[in-house]
Amino acid sequence: MKREFHFVDHLTGLTALAALIVIYAPLAVVWVFSNWQPVRVRGKLGLSAFSWDSYTKLTQNxxxxxxxxxxxxxxxxxxxxxxxxxxxxxxxxxxxxxxxxxxxxxxxxxxxxxxxxxxxxxxxxxxxxxxxxxxxxxxxxxxxxxxxxxxxxxxxxxxxxxxxxxxxxxxxxxxxxxxxxxxxxxxxxxxxxxxxxxxxxxxxxxxxxxxxxxxxxxxxxxxxxxxxxxxxxxxxxxxxxxxxxxxxxxxxxxxxxxxxxxxxxxx
Structure with a gap:
């Protein structure tokens, strides 16, 4: 028997997805900034080129x-x-x-x-x-x-x-x-x-x-x-x-x- 999805099922799924994003988004941001550093180019905020410098400096701290x-x-x-x-x-x-x-x-x-x-x-x-x-x-x-x-x-x-x-x-x-x-x-x-x-x-x-x-x-x-x-x-x-x-x-x-x-x- 095929189960039909109702509005509550979709709402629950979206809520769960939003909760996962809130939980794991900061971790993703930390990973991004461990390899790319924020820089300003012509007055606009951007990211530098990929680099392992943060990990290298960590071994020296x-x-x-x-x-x-x-x-x-x-x-x-x-x-x-x-x-x-x-x-x-x-x-x-x-x-x-x-x-x-x-x-x-x-x-x-x-x-x-x-x-x-x-x-x-x-x-x-x-x-x-x-x-x-x-x-x-x-x-x-x-x-x-x-x-x-x-x-x-x-x-x-x-x-x-x-x-x-x-x-x-x-x-x-x-x-x-x-x-x-x-x-x-x-x-x-x-x-x-x-x-x-x-x-x-x-x-x-x-x-x-x-x-x-x-x-x-x-x-x-x-x-x-x-x-x-x-x-x-x-x-x-x-x-x-x-x-x-x-x-x-x-x-x-x-x-x-x-x-x-x-x-x-x-x-």
Missing amino acids: QDILNALGTTFLVGFIATVLAVVLATIFALYYLRTRGWMRQLMQALILLPFLLPPIIVGLSLLIAFRELDLTRGLPTIIVGHVILVVPVVYRIVLNRLVSLSPSLTEASLDLGASQSQTFFFILLPQLRTAFVAGGLLAFAISFDETMVTLFLSGSTNTLPIRLWAMMRLGFVPEINALATLVVGVAAICTIIFGVMQLRSTVARH
């Missing part, structure tokens, strides 16, 4: 590269710690009963639900009372607190979807708790780790408010860009943004392929 390196380091460490902690919390929640696990879950999710300015200010006061110098370690702690709830929910949802018979069969066949975890549960959680890790890294990479309270003299990329807003952006920023978007798109495609292969393997 040590301040941006240092900030980018710090951001990657913080994101990597925070993501690894978040995956480990989230897995421990999810296993505890799944295997226990009573009000303690509900309290634990509320405490885990609370920092993610609060405004970042409140989380950052609270951590700043806590570190000051503990007489801890602000820097890389305090930034990592702040980011871990922010991203653990995200990874926790993803890992917990995956654990809940698994059949209890998997672990029961392993234990009945003589495997220990640790063997069951490493050889039965961990392979089943691989996609949850990848999804949670990518999302946690993206949140950490972009985090500004909490980092602003905890950074001290340490610069991450968002803090560096925040400081540059007062002086004006340089063309290298467009090149950097294009590379970041490109890497993010590649990671998304890889994860999508992994998900597709995992779905096909299960069926």
Whole structure:
């Protein structure tokens, strides 16, 4: 039976298209200005010839590269710690009963639900009372607190979807708790780790408010860009943004392929 499209269908499609344009048009503009620079020719605004100069200058801008390196380091460490902690919390929640696990879950999710300015200010006061110098370690702690709830929910949802018979069969066949975890549960959680890790890294990479309270003299990329807003952006920023978007798109495609292969393997 052939389905007829009505006015509402066309309106919904146009709305979706407009939303996609609004979302992705700025990314396209950034890419354009990373290769073509705005110039005035005879009083009219135009674009220069295609050039890789922005990317070349980016490799020579040590301040941006240092900030980018710090951001990657913080994101990597925070993501690894978040995956480990989230897995421990999810296993505890799944295997226990009573009000303690509900309290634990509320405490885990609370920092993610609060405004970042409140989380950052609270951590700043806590570190000051503990007489801890602000820097890389305090930034990592702040980011871990922010991203653990995200990874926790993803890992917990995956654990809940698994059949209890998997672990029961392993234990009945003589495997220990640790063997069951490493050889039965961990392979089943691989996609949850990848999804949670990518999302946690993206949140950490972009985090500004909490980092602003905890950074001290340490610069991450968002803090560096925040400081540059007062002086004006340089063309290298467009090149950097294009590379970041490109890497993010590649990671998304890889994860999508992994998900597709995992779905096909299960069926």
